[in-house]
Amino acid sequence: MLRSKSVLGRLRRLLRAAHPRLAAPDDLWARTRLPDAEFTVYAAMDPRDREHAVRVARRVLELHPDASDVLLRAALLHDSGKQVRPYVWLERIAAGLVERPVQGPPLEADWRSRPYSALEVRLRHPQFGAALIRAAGGDPRVAEIVERHHAPGDDADARVIHAVDELE
Ligand SMILES: [Fe+2]
Numbered sequence: 001m002l003r004s005k006s007v008l009g010r011l012r013r014l015l016r017a018a019h020p021r022l023a024a025p026d027d028l029w030a031r032t033r034l035p036d037a038e039f040t041v042y043a044a045m046d047p048r049d050r051e052h053a054v055r056v057a058r059r060v061l062e063l064h065p066d067a068s069d070v071l072l073r074a075a076l077l078h079d080s081g082k083q084v085r086p087y088v089w090l091e092r093i094a095a096g097l098v099e100r101p102v103q104g105p106p107l108e109a110d111w112r113s114r115p116y117s118a119l120e121v122r123l124r125h126p127q128f129g130a131a132l133i134r135a136a137g138g139d140p141r142v143a144e145i146v147e148r149h150h151a152p153g154d155d156a157d158a159r160v161i162h163a164v165d166e167l168e
């Protein structure tokens with residue numbers, strides 16, 4: 001019974017991932033959490049990524065009721081770097097299977113002016129997200145946590161997001 005429930009849950013999640021219209025991100029909740037500059041970065045994400053972001057942020061709050069404002073904002077924006085490429089369901093699944101994100105070389109000044117492959121987005125979205133947040137005038141500490149969410153090292157905030165993200 002438990003097993004079939006989890007299979008059903010997984011199927012439901014796959015279906016939702018395939019259709020952006022099935023995603024129902026709680027943007028109003030995100031709006032109450034994010035200052036204007038950071039909300040513009042959030043709002044530019046695909047609805048499926050926004051739904052995931054709200055889920056992660058709420059889970060952070062459940063597990064850490066005393067979570068700081070900055071940590072919650074970083075949770076909402078942790079995958080914002082994925083917006084540099086349109087969301088393609090099968091591509092996301094395939095890219096997720098191959099490799100873990102890494103800390104690549106610093107971004108070039110004109111990094112936003114060229115297209116990125118699905119694999120590049122998979123590997124470098126923490127850097128892209130951090131750069132988008134900084135460019136929008138968001139909090140530098142929020143950007144820093146986002147940049148570290150796949151390789152948190154000794155950054156306690158980034159470790160919280162990484163752990164919750166792994167449960168997804
Ligand atoms: Fe990520």
Ligand SMILES: [Fe+2]
Pocket residue numbers: 052056078079165
């Ligand atoms: Fe994530």
